[in-house]
Amino acid sequence: MNVKDQELREQATLEIQKHKLQVESDPYRLTYHLMPPVGLLNDPNGFIHWKGTYHLFYQWMPFKTGHGAKFWGHYSSPDLVHWTHEGIALTPSDWFDKNGCYSGSAVDDNGTLTVFYTGNVKDEKNNRETYQCLAVSEDGLEFEKQGVVATLPKGYTAHFRDPKVWKKGEHWYMVVGAQSLQLDGKAVLFRSSNLKEWEHLGAIAGGNTDRLGYFGYMWECPDLFELNGKDVLVVCPQGIEPEGMLYQNVYQAGYFVGQLDYEKARYTHGQFTELDRGFEFYAPQTTLDAKGRRLLVAWMGVPDQQEDQQPTISHKWVHTMTIPRELTLIDGKLYQQPIKELEQLRQNQVSYEQVSINNGVLELDQVRGKSIELGIQDLSYGDRSIEISLRGEIRFIYDPQEKQATLERKSYVNGLTEARHCRLERLTSLQIFLDTSSLEIFVNGGEEVFTSRIFPYPDNELITFASKGSFNFHVNKWDLKYD
Structure with missing residues (x-):
């Protein structure tokens, strides 16, 4: 030295x-x-x-x-x-x-x-x-x-x-x-x-x-x-x-x-x-x-x-x-799939076995938070777009007619909406890792991944699901914390 x-x-x-x-x-x-x-x-x-x-x-x-x-x-x-x-x-x-x-x-x-x-x-x-x-x-x-x-x-x-x-x-x-x-x-x-x-x-x-x-x-x-x-x-x-x-x-x-x-x-x-x-x-x-x-x-x-x-x-x-x-x-x-060891961080599991939306927006009482994992499976939808909104800052949208997945967020520079897209033949599952200022979405078991920084209002923990048609799914939510 x-x-x-x-x-x-x-x-x-x-x-x-x-x-x-x-x-x-x-x-x-x-x-x-x-x-x-x-x-x-x-x-x-x-x-x-x-x-x-x-x-x-x-x-x-x-x-x-x-x-x-x-x-x-x-x-x-x-x-x-x-x-x-x-x-x-x-x-x-x-x-x-x-x-x-x-x-x-x-x-x-x-x-x-x-x-x-x-x-x-x-x-x-x-x-x-x-x-x-x-x-x-x-x-x-x-x-x-x-x-x-x-x-x-x-x-x-x-x-x-x-x-x-x-x-x-x-x-x-x-x-x-x-x-x-x-x-x-x-x-x-x-x-x-x-x-x-x-x-x-x-x-x-x-x-x-x-x-x-x-x-x-x-x-x-x-x-x-x-x-x-x-x-x-x-x-x-x-x-x-x-x-x-x-x-x-x-x-x-x-x-x-x-x-x-x-x-x-x-x-x-x-x-x-x-x-x-x-x-x-x-x-x-x-x-x-x-x-x-x-x-x-x-x-x-x-x-x-x-x-x-x-x-x-x-x-x-x-x-x-x-x-x-x-x-x-x-x-x-x-x-790409999240390593299995991250399951060690899971706490306070909440499950909703059969969630149904028909042309509306739904908030689930216990599905919210700042540092969480969401597992969304058994998706069923028609030909209308479905979306998930996270902490008032970001939206994941799937359009089955266009066969397109979209991630929208508010720009941390000027507050305007900006978007990223990819082609996706069908949406079958989502695994979402949300942290205080980050988001990682694994689509269809890692077929596609969306990784982004987000900077929402710090106390905003709101998560909503929406569709202009029918949308059925099963969701698990975990808080992610160190013991």
Whole structure:
């Protein structure tokens, strides 16, 4: 630990202490989601199940609610439900990361927790340099930087970041998000036998290739994993224009399904599919746990999408993570489901076995709250729209004639109604996770997901169901609380 590192740690600790009361007094602090103790949180990093403990690191700016020279914050958990905020993992304290320890991943190297991240460097004229860096830990808490292990190859700009590392056979592989000199987004592959010396194999996917036309000017946060015999590439393209109901956020997060030829470094894939249909979802990262599950966590935010207007900023913090989800691949489509461990939070179950609405609005006495889970099954409806209104702030609507699901909310910037949509052949079930300032709706067992921040009047717990025709369903409601 050098002098600069020690200074940054002390300054961050003082910042937490200075604003602790102000942060914790915010009525929009979440109940069961991961947040920064102060300042700004963004991308999940280094998500791993290591020696029986889940570790989730995150991009952290402790000194303001804007972006800058990022730290790696650190949460750990025995069960993905009860989390401990650990000491700082990485600080931007060395020549190769002085302007930010940017996003990356973690692997287990023969019992050593080994993390890779991008070192961001800028000179006095704001020219950028980028380095892929390595740090190791024997206890999962204290990390020793090993320095630069991969530099910028030819053919790319310095927008070259977010290494995701995994092992296949006898070799380690690293995929990095990149921008080519032609300003196309790319996913670039490296190979290593020892995690320290990396061979550049080239771009395995990207815009203006034989499989894609123009597809954004930068691909961030790549992740590649095997699921059900297929290789799934998750990326976050920047610079895609809206197309109908698709690509409505400033930047996207989605995936391709295909096969990676490791010898030829060639990825054959199908079309790009968005992972989430809501307003805030970006930089997802996955890991494989000891139970054999492919788990995903994402940042419940989008860069450059009016994040500086979120109301929590007046309380000196901004952003949160999604709940962890388990991924399955069904007929070439990724399904996301809330992890089963979250059932530990359920309290005070209320059930309504047969609810019927006929051209009206219904409020159920005990179905209300701010931090709750709703399970809605056995849906029966005609050809008229059905809707669920949550806390006076947001509406989920399904139109069976248009075969379209819609999420509407009041903008936290100007109060006007804004919407996100997706095609849906039929609505069969909903699992809704509502927190003090967030909403995650899992449609049809995770066939589609809507993830969003919401900022209703803090005391509003009202939930209503409505239809212009007939609407019958079964609903379970749980309060979600820690014991």
